[in-house]
Amino acid sequence: MTAGTHPTRHRRRIRTTEDGRRTLTAGHAFAIAVLALVLGMLLDAQGMHKSAYNQPAGWKRSAALAVTGPLATLSHALLLDRPRRYLQAALGRKGEDTIDTKIVIPAPVTTPVSPPASSSGPQTTPKPPMKLKEAFSPKHKLRLWIAGDSLVIVPGWAIIRAAGSHGAIQPVGNGPDGHVATGLERPDVFNWFTHVADELRVLKPNAVVVDFGGNDDHAYMTGLPKGVTIDGFGTPSWRREYGRRVGGMMDEIARTGAFVVWIGLPIVRSPSETADFDKINAVVAAEARKRPGRVAFVDTYTTFASASGGFAQYLEDAAGNQVLVRAPDGVHFEPAGGAIIARMVLHALNERFDLTSWRRQTAKPHP
Amino acid sequence: MLFPTATFAIFFLIVLPLSWLTMPYPHRWRPFIIAASYVFYSWWDWRFVFLLAASTLWSHVFATAIHRTTVTSRRKLLLVLALVGDVGALGYFKYYDFFVSSGDNLLSVVGLHVPLGLHSLILPVGLSFYTFMAISYVVDTYRGDFEPVSLERFATYLSFFPHLVAGPIVRPGELLPQIDRPRDPRSVDTSRAFYLLATGLFKKVVIANFLASSIADDVFGAPTQHSSLELLVAIYAYAVQIYADFSGYTDMAIGLALLLGFTFPRSFDSPYAAVSVQDFWRRWHMTLSRWLRDYVYIPFGGNRKGELTTYRNLLLTMLIGGLWHGAGWTFVVWGGLHGVGLAVGRFRRGSGEPVPPKGIALWRARLLTFHFVCFAWVFFRADSFTTAKDILTGLVTRWGDPSPLVTSTVVLAIVAGIASQYLPARVPRELMDRFARMPVVAQAGVLALALMVTSVMGPEGVAPFIYFRF
Numbered sequence: 001m002t003a004g005t006h007p008t009r010h011r012r013r014i015r016t017t018e019d020g021r022r023t024l025t026a027g028h029a030f031a032i033a034v035l036a037l038v039l040g041m042l043l044d045a046q047g048m049h050k051s052a053y054n055q056p057a058g059w060k061r062s063a064a065l066a067v068t069g070p071l072a073t074l075s076h077a078l079l080l081d082r083p084r085r086y087l088q089a090a091l092g093r094k095g096e097d098t099i100d101t102k103i104v105i106p107a108p109v110t111t112p113v114s115p116p117a118s119s120s121g122p123q124t125t126p127k128p129p130m131k132l133k134e135a136f137s138p139k140h141k142l143r144l145w146i147a148g149d150s151l152v153i154v155p156g157w158a159i160i161r162a163a164g165s166h167g168a169i170q171p172v173g174n175g176p177d178g179h180v181a182t183g184l185e186r187p188d189v190f191n192w193f194t195h196v197a198d199e200l201r202v203l204k205p206n207a208v209v210v211d212f213g214g215n216d217d218h219a220y221m222t223g224l225p226k227g228v229t230i231d232g233f234g235t236p237s238w239r240r241e242y243g244r245r246v247g248g249m250m251d252e253i254a255r256t257g258a259f260v261v262w263i264g265l266p267i268v269r270s271p272s273e274t275a276d277f278d279k280i281n282a283v284v285a286a287e288a289r290k291r292p293g294r295v296a297f298v299d300t301y302t303t304f305a306s307a308s309g310g311f312a313q314y315l316e317d318a319a320g321n322q323v324l325v326r327a328p329d330g331v332h333f334e335p336a337g338g339a340i341i342a343r344m345v346l347h348a349l350n351e352r353f354d355l356t357s358w359r360r361q362t363a364k365p366h367p
Numbered sequence: 368m369l370f371p372t373a374t375f376a377i378f379f380l381i382v383l384p385l386s387w388l389t390m391p392y393p394h395r396w397r398p399f400i401i402a403a404s405y406v407f408y409s410w411w412d413w414r415f416v417f418l419l420a421a422s423t424l425w426s427h428v429f430a431t432a433i434h435r436t437t438v439t440s441r442r443k444l445l446l447v448l449a450l451v452g453d454v455g456a457l458g459y460f461k462y463y464d465f466f467v468s469s470g471d472n473l474l475s476v477v478g479l480h481v482p483l484g485l486h487s488l489i490l491p492v493g494l495s496f497y498t499f500m501a502i503s504y505v506v507d508t509y510r511g512d513f514e515p516v517s518l519e520r521f522a523t524y525l526s527f528f529p530h531l532v533a534g535p536i537v538r539p540g541e542l543l544p545q546i547d548r549p550r551d552p553r554s555v556d557t558s559r560a561f562y563l564l565a566t567g568l569f570k571k572v573v574i575a576n577f578l579a580s581s582i583a584d585d586v587f588g589a590p591t592q593h594s595s596l597e598l599l600v601a602i603y604a605y606a607v608q609i610y611a612d613f614s615g616y617t618d619m620a621i622g623l624a625l626l627l628g629f630t631f632p633r634s635f636d637s638p639y640a641a642v643s644v645q646d647f648w649r650r651w652h653m654t655l656s657r658w659l660r661d662y663v664y665i666p667f668g669g670n671r672k673g674e675l676t677t678y679r680n681l682l683l684t685m686l687i688g689g690l691w692h693g694a695g696w697t698f699v700v701w702g703g704l705h706g707v708g709l710a711v712g713r714f715r716r717g718s719g720e721p722v723p724p725k726g727i728a729l730w731r732a733r734l735l736t737f738h739f740v741c742f743a744w745v746f747f748r749a750d751s752f753t754t755a756k757d758i759l760t761g762l763v764t765r766w767g768d769p770s771p772l773v774t775s776t777v778v779l780a781i782v783a784g785i786a787s788q789y790l791p792a793r794v795p796r797e798l799m800d801r802f803a804r805m806p807v808v809a810q811a812g813v814l815a816l817a818l819m820v821t822s823v824m825g826p827e828g829v830a831p832f833i834y835f836r837f
Contacts, residue, residue, distance in 0.1 A: 015553060015554040017554075017556050017559075019796070020800075021556065021558055021559065021796075021799055021800055021803050022558070022800075022803040022804060023554040023555055023556050023557065023558075023803075024554075024555055024557045024803075024807075025552060025553050025554075025555065026383075026384075026387040026552035026553075026555050026628070027387075027552075028555075028557065028807055029383070029555045029557045029560070029626050030380075030383055030384050030387075031807060031811075032557060032561065032807055032810050032811050032814070033379075033380065033383065033626070034380060035807075035808065035811035035815075036561075036810075036811040036812075036814035036815045036818065037376060037380070037815075037818075038815075039811055039812060039814075039815030040814070040815040040818035040819055040822075042815075043815055043816065043818070043819040044818065044819045044822045044823075047822055047823070048373075083816070083819060084819055084822075084823055087819075087820065087823045087824075088823055091823065091824065093823070153588075157588035157589050160588070160589040160592055161589050161591060161592070164589065164591045164592050165591070171592065174585060174771070174772065175584075175585040175588060175589065176588075313464070314464070314468060319475070320475050321468075321471070321472040321475055322467075322468040322471050322472060323468075324464075324468065328489060328490060330489075334750075335750045335751060335754075
């Protein structure tokens with residue numbers, strides 16, 4: 001780049017590029033960058049504060065909050081948060097910077113039981129333990145909603161593809177409702193309890209497939225009830241509170257009458273992370289066992305383990321071909337892995353509902 | 368660390384002044400910028416730096432040996448060894464599992480198996496890019512186009528962080544002379560730099576992410592669940608998404624380099640305004656296409672050995688280009704389609720330079736080329752041939768089905784993305800000129816507003832960059 005120069009009355013040369021555009025000094029470049037970032041931070045302070053709040057617990061989060069908290073206060077005092085707020089309102093994203101940690105856990109749904117025997121009243125006949133399976137068909141499809149963290153996305157699409165060819169299942173919502181980096185421990189990052197309640201009201205599913213826990217392998221929880229503290233991940237206090245949230249999520253769905261299929265966490269490349277996921281799976285499986293007929297826990301651990309019991313990036317399919325099932329990060333799934341989970345989920349749905357007798361009714365009799 | 372993150376902003380604000388302060392003293396500046404680049408690279412995974420260091424050392428040793436040798440056969444042998452090392456590293460980390468599993472699946476048809484285990488390797492970020500740059504260095508030395516430089520200079524060239532993880536693929540002859548000559552701190556093209564940074568950030572964070580999350584990911588995830596209109600719009604959306612994502616990131620890389628005083632070559636020049644497949648590759652990822660031309664197509668013989676051989680060379684070059692993009696057969700098919708497109712284009716126009724069409728013929732050519740490119744994108748984006756087939760067959764079978772994903776905002780974003788290809792060059796020039804004439808504080812204010820708007824309109828968090836997996 002050849003600098004052109006033009007003398008000015010202030011004896012300061014204006015340098016230009018080859019096509020005549022004014023250039024500045026490196027010092028000016030640095031000053032503009034710093035000033036732009038500082039002003040940008042003031043204009044964006046509320047969003048940055050929320051992002052800092054949403055970070056995993058640790059020194060980075062503490063440092064970010066220490067910076068963004070006062071910045072957000074200053075921005076508000078100088079009215080510099082207004083442009084962001086007005087733009088959000090114009091885009092229909094009002095309230096996005098609000099940090100919501102409220103968790104509303106409904107009362108558990110209980111299985112109807114026979115009334116207790118009375119000395120004066122008549123003896124009642126106990127109801128049968130299992131209802132007849134509710135039947136679905138192409139004319140009366142099972143409405144299926146899929147939600148969870150990032151681990152639900154690829155299996156969710158596989159479930160939707162499988163549902164498409166099934167005939168009696170209708171996925172509701174716009175694809176899997178997967179939110180990356182979310183879970184049940186951090187409602188400030190994304191409040192699943194509020195979101196699930198809102199979506200259930202609108203979508204009215206008969207069954208809900210969920211996958212949570214992939215980002216819950218730590219002890220930092222927000223939205224804790226008063227007086228509750230967590231000693232550490234995997235401790236009794238952690239199991240109690242996490243179990244309360246898992247059970248609460250199950251009940252929130254079940255009280256609408258929807259059946260819950262909870263996909264368990266798989267083995268992952270990192271042994272320590274796998275051990276943590278085992279603890280989460282144990283809590284979820286225990287809560288599922290307390291809710292027979294309402295919740296099915298799909299255990300994916302052994303399905304994705306290699307012959308030696310370790311992590312497997314590839315698995316053999318029925319034809320003996322090596323198929324890539326796990327993503328390069330050693331955690332998420334490739335489409336073939338998602339398809340395996342889809343089969344497991346459909347199996348769980350078939351166990352709970354009658355999704356196939358319509359085929360026999362529509363099949364033509366042999367001559 | 369990704370460019371559009373607070374961590375990178377802090378990193379860059381430290382590196383920028385220190386780079387200019389040390390630049391008058393090359394023996395201080397080069398070690399500093401190498402260290403900064405290695406810190407940048409190690410942020411992804413500290414183990415990656417060993418591979419970068421090994422690639423640097425390997426390529427430098429062989430380039431130096433080639434330059435010092437006058438015996439032709441020995442020079443050739445050294446070149447082959449250098450390429451085996453560079454391509455071997457890329458092949459191992461990127462393609463080992465792909466070829467083993469593909470070979471195993473093929474042999475299993477006759478009851479045999481490949482006696483090799485799968486390694487589940489992590490692909491180091493940027494490996495494809497800096498490997499190609501290292502190959503440029505060695506081959507240019509062999510050809511006599513270039514004299515190798517010191518290890519320190521070469522390491523500076525190869526690891527320079529603005530281009531390290533996702534290009535552009537800068538040639539030794541373009542960057543090394545700049546490294547050798549301290550940049551002029553009195554004349555930095557700040558308006559172009561900040562323009563590229565602001566627009567690049569907006570394209571990547573807002574446009575690309577919006578189109579991915581609003582329609583492209585949904586439709587490509589389950590094509591049989593969507594109407595023909597949604598499938599068609601999703602294909603257009605993906606075309607704009609990948610352009611916005613990649614050109615956005617490249618623009619930011621060029622902008623950052625400019626602030627440090629270095630000029631990178633452009634990589635995109637309104638590719639969707641192309642009038643032929645050949646024209647498309649002169650506008651899309653230009654640094655890759657010229658690399659493929661100079662280091663694959665021409666060594667194969669180019670167009671010097673008859674028409675049939677030319678077609679073969681075009682096809683082979685694009686098949687390799689497809690494979691470079693990903694370890695998957697859909698990428699190979701994508702490359703093959705472009706190879707066929709190039710061959711057909713050459714057959715139709717002959718061996719001379721194409722005559723630019725005019726009037727209605729011009730728009731017809733643009734329309735046909737754009738749709739051919741979109742057709743090929745289906746294979747690039749689909750996770751399997753089944754998905755690609757479902758998309759293409761669904762385009763004709765489900766017209767009239769509900770299309771809730773085709774919203775006015777989606778259509779507007781696609782139209783804006785394609786219309787931007789036809790923006791006259793004087794428009795961004797005038798914007799940069801006006802920006803350059805503003806006082807410094809006003810420039811900072813405009814940039815701050817642009818940052819805020821991008822932050823509000825973008826999604827939460829930073830979405831991955833498509834080309835990182837290459």
